[in-house]
Amino acid sequence: MSREEKYRIGIDLGGTKTEAVLLAPDGTLLDRRRQPTPLALGYSGVIDAVAAMARHAASGVPSGHDCTIGVGIPGSIDSVTGLVRNANSTCLIGKPLQRDLESHLGRPVGVRNDADCFTLAECRLGAGAGYGLVFGVIMGTGCGGGICIDGDVREGPHRICGEWGHFSVDPFGAPCYCGNRGCVETKISGSGVEASFFRDTGVELSMDRIVAGAREGEPRCKAAFERFLDDFGRCLGGLISLLDPDAVVLGGGLSNIEELYGAGVARVRHYAFHDDLCTPILKNRLGDSAGVFGAAMIGAGRE
Known part of the structure; x- marks a missing residue:
């Protein structure tokens, strides 16, 4: 199955709220959830919450089909160390967020800056x-x-x-x-x-x-x-x-x-x-x- 034919999970990890969607291969929105970001629980609480939202979204993928997972964060991943830097949700700074999510979920996870994700979506589908x-x-x-x-x-x-x-x-x-x-x-x-x-x-x-x-x-x-x-x-x-x-x-x-x-x-x-x-x-x-x-x-x- 090609990448274009896969289901897609997207998660926006914000300073106030975290949102997850599941998209069908043709872009149809199949599932959407939003909840407060548990920053008060610290880094481990945030990781647990994001992983749980990804699992919930993945439960909607039909049997026999694969999906991709992407996460937008208020910062970026250092290409050398793999650690989060420049995040205004400061509990993420210096943490191996991508590696930890992949460990929790047992599969690859794409991580990009949230402003990049916003810009990409608006340029392909929006204003x-x-x-x-x-x-x-x-x-x-x-x-x-x-x-x-x-x-x-x-x-x-x-x-x-x-x-x-x-x-x-x-x-x-x-x-x-x-x-x-x-x-x-x-x-x-x-x-x-x-x-x-x-x-x-x-x-x-x-x-x-x-x-x-x-x-x-x-x-x-x-x-x-x-x-x-x-x-x-x-x-x-x-x-x-x-x-x-x-x-x-x-x-x-x-x-x-x-x-x-x-x-x-x-x-x-x-x-x-x-x-x-x-x-x-x-x-x-x-x-x-x-x-x-x-x-x-x-x-x-x-x-």
Whole structure:
């Protein structure tokens, strides 16, 4: 049986939720599950949960048929050591996640960065389809990026291609878990905006409440939201000046903030190195499940 004829399992391991899908060889969605990511249980709890979701999905594969398994993670696997690095779910850092999953499941497992999975899915099935060079952005608990060229995601020799979230834009900014200061992720991720709001006001408020408060005219929320939009413009405008993509696709929970496509795009135009910027900045079409479909596309299996 060829790879194209196999069933595909995709798992998106996020900082907040983990989702699994089972796809038929023709792409039909056969099963879908979502549950909170058990970060409080530590690395072993996360591995157990992902393996259990993979087994459940595999139980739906008809007898006599094989499947591939792919997992998207908020980080990457070091090609030399096989250990996770650069993960905003920090309990994964330095752990042999791919090897451990393969040991639990007794079969090969493909693992890629979640932003790569998101970008791949959106470029093949979603908003990025038909564009040559696409930069995919995930703005959620963290902030990541991926680059797709003519339908294939570029990974790079260090597996960090598109790692926009850890580009330092403010050397005097807030410390990032990666060891630098003022990374894009500290500016325009949900956790970054929430942390900034707490430093400024001493009040713990979720990103949803900050956005809602800004829309209602609450002064502190409005100031935080305006800074968020300006940081979005500066960060993405600089990226467009560097890469000049045919399109940008936004994903993650924050991509649902409608102001990004109005005032946010205006800020991007202000900061990009062009006086007539025409780069489409598009909302994803596959919703917050784009990453799990991309994971299914990169899955490894018995050949």
